[in-house]
Amino acid sequence: MTPDLVLYGYWRSSAAYRVRIALNLKGLAYESQPVHLVRDGGEQHGADYRALNPQELVPCLVDGGQVFTQSMAIIEYLDETRPTPPLLPADPAGRARVRALSQLVACDVHPLGNLRVLQHLVTQFHAEDAAKGVWSRHWIGEGFRALEAMLAGNVATGRFCHGDTPSMADACLAPQVYNAVRWKLPLDDFPTIQRIYAACQALEAFQQAAPEAQSDAPAAS
């Protein structure tokens, strides 16, 4: 079976990781097309990739010739075209909660620690490696304090962010925890986030989406 779906991504991209989780949760076969974000100044800036995604960012999903960008938009597209199992609940208030938890991560945490932003901190403010770590931990910590409060203080939280099945919110949470660990942010203050992350990591869909499980991950890492 030739998959209709082609995912352009990068093993360590948090946003590509989200989409891999969603594809796996839905049991969808896809072809993986690695885009090396660092080598030779970044393949995402080449003319070929820019024609697919003028933002020069991963991920990008091609479905039968149509091109889709932005991880949350891609996940909702998959949910609307391949509805089983659903990655958003059925009720408007629940859907709004899952989207808000997702956007907390995808709008207010992840973009601030993205590769291009860290590179620009060096260009504009001559940030050293240690300062990049301070910056990243600050924004993940800010986000996780709010996320922990929103998860721990709401009866809708279950085994996962919303109820007892994984949703788009978990597909956003898990890659951000991976990043937090990478930046050595202590997670002691975030017991609910840790508990949900552990529940995610127990699932094959999340395991197979992990950065280190990707074909373009360096062998040594």
Add this chain to the structure above:
Amino acid sequence: MTPDLVLYGYWRSSAAYRVRIALNLKGLAYESQPVHLVRDGGEQHGADYRALNPQELVPCLVDGGQVFTQSMAIIEYLDETRPTPPLLPADPAGRARVRALSQLVACDVHPLGNLRVLQHLVTQFHAEDAAKGVWSRHWIGEGFRALEAMLAGNVATGRFCHGDTPSMADACLAPQVYNAVRWKLPLDDFPTIQRIYAACQALEAFQQAAPEAQSDAPAAS
């Protein structure tokens, strides 16, 4: 008629501005509750507001006692509970496009120039006012180059970002152009963005949502 909807916002908040546009496009009456983001260290950090939104960010919408955060999640919630006129198209590919255009702005442009980020550039890198402008113009410029390419190069673009009626994408575009003008970013390279912005500004829903039209805007501005 007492409105069920209460919007906590700030006149100059780009994210609150998006939700005001959506509420106005749908003709929904709402009570405006200003949260002053600067005075006394920021009212959004007070215990009262934090109980509503642990992220300590605006906007936040209360609908019949239920609390909703994150501007795009709020707009989709309004679209699902008050569907006329729709702010997303009916087809999955079109919905994905509107969401991607919205997220380009709401994930990859706006959060980088948000008040708390500019404040943190001062704290961590001792950024001066001029450097904050350089930073903001850089990220808006990066985003607008991609947005212009995605709008100009797609037959789905009409009078507005997607077709000839305003969508969530226009509710994200207009406040970001307002910010670009505020930061004095030249817009000559973005003719499609300029054209769509003009079409937005011609509508009463956008005019009444403008920062300067809000009750908490300073009289002199």
